[in-house]
Amino acid sequence: MKKLLFLIWALAASWAGFANDNRFSFNSGNWETGTTKPVVENYLGQESLYLERGHVLYSNQEMQDGILEVDIAPDPARGMAGIVFRHDGKNNYEELYIRQGKSGQPDAVQYTPVFNGSSSWQLYAEHQAKHVFRPNEWIHLKIEVQGTLARVYLDHSDIPSMVISNLRQGSKSGKFGLWTLNGARFSNFRFTPLDPTTAPTGSIVPDVAANVVKSWQVSPSFLVQDVQVEKWPKLHQLTWETLPTDAQGLLNIAQYRSKREAEAFERNTDDMVWVKLELQSDKEQVKKLYFEYSNKAHLLLNGAPVFFGDNSFRAKNGMYRGEIDKQLRTNAVYLPLKKGQNTILVALASRANGWGLMARFEDMNGISIK
Known part of the structure; x- marks a missing residue:
């Protein structure tokens, strides 16, 4: 008892x-x-x-x-x-x-x-x-x-x-x-x-489009006001970490880098990272790169600016959401590659609601990612 x-x-x-x-x-x-x-x-x-x-x-x-x-x-x-x-x-x-x-x-x-x-x-x-x-x-x-x-x-x-x-x-x-x-x-x-x-085993993940970039080199994070993003950074002064994308090809920067202020949404700090991709091209040629990002991105090829976009929440109007298209159908940039090594740099900045990027080449003929 x-x-x-x-x-x-x-x-x-x-x-x-x-x-x-x-x-x-x-x-x-x-x-x-x-x-x-x-x-x-x-x-x-x-x-x-x-x-x-x-x-x-x-x-x-x-x-x-x-x-x-x-x-x-x-x-x-x-x-x-x-x-x-x-x-x-x-x-x-x-x-x-x-x-x-x-x-x-x-x-x-x-x-x-x-x-x-x-x-x-x-x-x-x-x-x-x-x-x-x-x-x-x-x-x-x-x-x-x-x-x-x-x-x-x-x-x-x-x-x-x-x-x-x-x-x-x-x-x-x-x-x-x-x-x-x-x-x-x-x-x-x-x-x-x-x-x-x-628990069920495994995850159901949508098919990934061909030629999606599966890893990027990423710098430490900086406050935007401390960096002139339009200028070519001094690469030898930066440290780089190679980071893989997820199964869909998305690199969520917040998974690896912390913002100074992250929980105040539109009152957050503006933080950025440099993201790098090195290519080898067997000749001079133009390649189409489909590109999605959040929130703001400056893209430079071999030191020259070739793209800027602002995909922030409400950036275009009060109803604009700024969601990225994981099918990579809506944004593209044409890259004039030189023969030999080419360096793509992205200054990727975020204030709130997302900090990431994904990309795919239209084709990989004559190029390889180092």
Whole structure:
């Protein structure tokens, strides 16, 4: 009898902080709030946690695979709110959120990995979904995570609104919690662990176009105001690190370089890196290079500027999103190559929402990448 009572007590203790059916209490004291100041209050008939900005993490448990659920009431005009998971306790995590003000539009639901504190949604436009939100009601968000696969469900539907087949943080364990940009209330937060051994193997990645550049040499990062990007840098004074692209050919700079300020969005610092590609050409010729980037890019060939573009959020008008086209169909530059060695340099700058590039040659006849 004593053993039975001890077992019951142990089980109860292990679930401290939970309410019924795996719900987490916001009054448990198990939430890491940092500089944010959440408020527990009643809203639309439910106990809720109000966050003005930032995220809170649950401190007593980590997840590798599992089901995360929460009811959300974001600011109806500007609200962006959702769940973070596989958080390393620093600045690297997965982020999934809803945008009530975008109800009925293709980007009402968004996923982005966050590397070194930088959100990169402009680089992952394929992970967005349309949804119509009912006004003045709780929005139910559910994420089922297994390995590098995630399924996203809204408002108790059995049909996923979005399937993410290659989570960019991999299948590591990490913390989980809640996030908002412009104010939101959260209620009925739940976590149900899943057995990692049942996770699907491998990721489904779209086919990569031929002749895509698969690695680049990248310098340390600089503040833009410290660099005259129109001028040829002193290459011997720079150090270079060869970095691979992902399976689609995208190099997300934020995965490898930190910005001075990354979490204030349009109030961030302007940071840049030099990106280098060295080519060998067997003759003088002109090659067409399809090129995508975020946010701003100066491209130089053998010291001469040949391209500048600004793909920043709202750079062209108030509705311009600045997402890159991973099919590499929209931007191209013609490169007058000389016989022998040629050096392509890109001054790639970012303020917010994405810091990356990808490129492919129309053909590789007579050229090779060193």
